[in-house]
Amino acid sequence: MFNKILIANRGEIACRVIKTARRMGIRTVAVYSEADARALHVQMADEAVCIGPAPAAQSYISIERVMDAVRRTGAEAVHPGYGFLSENPRFAAALAEAGVAFIGPPTSAVEAMGDKITSKRIAAEAGVNTVPGHMGLIADADEAVRIASGIGYPVMIKASAGGGGKGMRIAWSDAEAREGFQASKNEAAASFGDDRIFIEKFVDQPRHIEIQVLADRHGNTVYLHERECSIQRRNQKVVEEAPSPFLDAATRKAMGEQACALARAVGYESAGTVEFIVDGDRNFYFLEMNTRLQVEHPVTELITGIDLVEQMIRVAAGEPLPFRQEEIALNGWAVESRLYAEDPYRRFLPSTGRLTRYRPPAEGRQGDTVVRNDTGVQEGGEISRFYDPMIAKLCTWAPTREGAIDAMAEALDGFEVEGIGHNLPFLSAVMAHPRFREGRLTTAFIAEEWPEGFAGVELPAPELRRVAAAAVAMHRVAEIRRARLSGRLDHHERHVGRDWVVQLQGERIPVSILAEPGAADVTFLGGTTLRVEGPWAPGQSLARLTVDGRPLVLKVEAATGGFRLRTRGADLRVRVMTPREAELAALMPVKLPPDTSKSLLCPMPGLLVRLLVAEGEEVEEGQALATVEAMKMENTLKAERRARVQAIRAREGETLAVDQVILEFA
Structure with missing residues (x-):
């Protein structure tokens, strides 16, 4: 076994590899750019080496700089993570020449499967169904338009060396093919140092389902079931789950066996993923093979109990896989939500800045559920414009799909992120969406359900009442604090009113409150009473309450006359007023936003x-x-x-x- 490995990556995947290596007793080396000098992965590793300026081309994807760090630290093996150099055969070859183990597949497999054009040809020769398309290289935009017209719109324009949604465009016309070709070429050159492009038919209404494979150098190849990755935006995965709610046992077995056959055909070793698109009749077609660890690998680990990073390290050290196909169980359900530094209210455009608050939910088992958060940031850290906007992967596991989704919704409510724009509200909206909960998914889910972009969540009336009840109970606590009272009302103390009007989500809701220590009964017009229980004190940013017998988690900020409350994707400005204040507030004019149309x-x-x-x-x-x-x-x-x-x-x-x-x- 190796004594020291270098992780040629950054962020959450570098931290993820370090955790497993530490558990295995292996020392780790982090590499970092000047922008990442204070990054979490640098702090976690046993050693760290600066490899250049912030731009990835001058640091993380510079083979020469990474190899220099390998030589300087005496690392015996390198784990590439994903992205950057993970599927670059020249990097794998450079390591082999230096006598350093590559914790990944052989160079020949990287070359065969890492290039999408070559991989499709090999898949076709192996009898795997492939999507119609033009697998040759494309010289310029004019040729791209001719090819796209010949295949028939819509088409997918892809970077040959691409991954992670970079260098990909869908074109529905000649004009979009021309524009998409150039944009994909530019992105591919910037992200991978390889601007080759190919075009294939875009299959409308598909599901994106992938098979995780593991192989060793002793001829053993297994599949670890599938992941459903259909919730995508701009070809970038947002929510993944394992297993798929769509596959039956027969299709799962057929896909798994085909994935293993393809891996064996190229002499594959290590962890890899064979991606398929699946139509409504469960016909599946080979899409590509990723010769690396996938971002969404935690959901597979949660349903199988197998540490994929550990197995990659052991395979690279020459050990055989410790299990056979029939021993790989499928246990429960897991969901992953990717937390991105992006503003969902501005069509998910990237956001940068400092994390003034970063408090993930507690990890570990809680009753029948498990919470896991893979991250590479910490409070006070900087989100840079130079790198991918993903900052964490929140995962939940439960015995059932419904349980895993419910656990995710609660975990998202308790995830505190401030200082940057982020997509937590959108992720909560996905968890609550009826179509998602029913498992009726395609890769067009986001575009179809939010065609005009995400404008926030409006809570249904029952949930709005629960929030209103919590708000008035919290307001009462804040009023008592402001009056410097003990919190127990009696005839000697200043009376805090019973009647209030809660204004939220465009509604004014009259209520009355009867409180006791640690709890309050809030009564609405019509006589419905909701009981609010749980500790909360002014200044606390998270309120974990029970309202009407069910948990309610609120992110809380003080605001004039009330609070800003966030829950289940809704961002609510809440005012709690006396009846007279509400009467006067109704007379105030509405302030119009400035005109920016020019x-x-x-x-x-x-x-x-x-x-x-x-x-x-x-x-x-x-x-x-x-x-x-x-x-x-x-x-x-x-x-x-x-x-x-x-x-x-x-x-x-x-x-x-x-x-x-x-x-x-x-």
Whole structure:
């Protein structure tokens, strides 16, 4: 077994590998860019080496710099994580030449399966169904348009060396094929140092289901069941689960056996994933093989009890797999939610800044459920524009799918993140969505259910009443604190009123409250009474209460006349008023938002890569105006209406802030 391994990665996956290596008694080396000098993975490792400036091309994907760190530290093996150099055959070859073990597949398998064009050809030769497409390299945008037209729209434009949703576009027309080809090529070059592109038919209404495989150098190959990864946005997975709610035992077995056959065909060793698209009749088609650990591997670990990182290390050290296919059980259900530094209210555009508060829910078993959080950040850390926006993977396990989803909803409510935009509200909305809970999924789920973008969650009336009851009970506690009372009301103490009006989600709800230490009964018009129980004190940012006999977790911020309360994806500004205050508040005029229709504002922090118009130019609705790059993704900003460019307020190469003016229109 190895004495020391180097992790050629950053963030949560580096921390994840360090945890397993530490448990196995193996020393670890972290590498880091100048931007990551204080990162969590650097603090966790036994040694750390700076390998260059913030841009990944000058640090994390520089083979020379990583190899120099390997030589300087005497690491015997390297775990590449995912992304960066994980599927780069030149890196694997450089390690082999240096006599250092690569904790991954052989170079030949990386070359065969890491390249999507080659992998599809091999899969077809092995008798695996593949999606129709053009597997040759594409020279330019004109050729891309010709090929796409020949295949028939819609088509998927993909980077050959891609992964993680980078360098991928769906095109429904010649114009989108032309634009998508160039954008995919640029993203692929920036993310992988390889700008080769191919095109295949886009299968409408598909499910994305993948099979986890493990293989050793002694001829043993097994599959660890499947993961459902259909909840995606811009081809980037958002929510995953294992197993799939759609597959039956026969399809699962057929997919698993095909995945193993493909792995054996290329002499595969280590952990890998064979991805399929599955139609409504459970026909499945090979999509690609990822020759690395997948982001969503924790859900497989939770349903099988197998540590995939440990098995990768042991296989790389020459050990055989310690189990056979028939010994791999499928136990319970697991769900993973990816926490991204992005603003769901601005069409999920990246967000950067400092984590002024970062408090994940407690990990471990709680009754019949398990909570796990894989992360690479900590409170006070900086979210940089240079890297992927994912900052954590929250996972829950339960004996049933319903139980795992309920556990996830509660864990999301208790996950405190402040200082940046994040997608926690959206993840909560997914957990509550009837279609998700029923398992009726496709890769178009998000686009179909939120076609105009995410605008927040409106709580149904019963849940709104529970929040209103909690708010008035908390307000009463705050009133007593403000009056410096003991908390027990009697005729000697200042009387805190019983009658209140709670304003939230556009409603004014009259209530009365009768309190006792640690609990309160809140009565609504019509006579319905809800009991609120649980400790909460002013200044606490999380309230864990029981309302009407059921748990209610609220993120709490003090606000004028009440609170900002967040739960189940809803972000509520709550006012608690006396009846007279409510009467007067109803007479106040509504403040209108400022008019920004005559400006193009930068929707996220990023680099202005291209300006596509000039002052005085007439632009049409939908015309591309500028391209902003943030967190390795290019975002094209388009005109919302016909207009004339009056002034340009930013220049190419400039780093822009959120809402900074790029163009002004006449």
